[in-house]
Amino acid sequence: DARVTQTPRHKVTEMGQEVTMRCQPILGHNTVFWYRQTMMQGLELLAYFRNRAPLDDSGMPKDRFSAEMPDATLATLKIQPSEPRDSAVYFCASRDKGNQPQHFGDGTRLSIL
């Protein structure tokens, strides 16, 4: 089965450090999403891309977060500088054209000390 691949699976780092999370969407999927899951806020959309172009990043703190798709097989989410409140599970999801459902990766559990 084709899967969305996220790396790393876990990341622990100190406050102030740069964090980069990577996502390989399912081959052929043209829409890629970044979600964040916390106990307090639940699952919320940070940003998404279609055909590598950003369509909505209104859920993302612009001062420290950035999301890019350098090519169709790679999406990145960066936090610089990181803060303890960024601790969460970050999910990447992708979907095909039309009205297909989103398929999620296994997430990156991020802990900022």
Added chain:
Amino acid sequence: AQTVTQSQPEMSVQEAETVTLSCTYDTSESDYYLFWYKQPPSRQMILVIRQEAYKQQNATENRFSVNFQKAAKSFSLKISDSQLGDAAMYFCAYRSAFANFGNEKLTFGTGTRLTIIP
């Protein structure tokens, strides 16, 4: 803005029995999609079932079925013959059908933790 409400933070069911998880949503749109996702302790988000609002027939996937009541804005999930592997958090989610207007995000409920009693 759309909202999704799951009023049961936790549910439990005896193995082999049937359980129903509730979900209600609020929207002014006429066309949309509804989903149930399962998140086991491994943290994966697994699509269980989807329903298209314009279809009156309730979706089914093996032991999983939904009761979609559009007028009541209700979308419950029924799990028949519960198995130990069904233990997980279950999230109800909404997505607009008007995806071409940059509105493709999933709006999730807060989840229901399902425990299976052997």
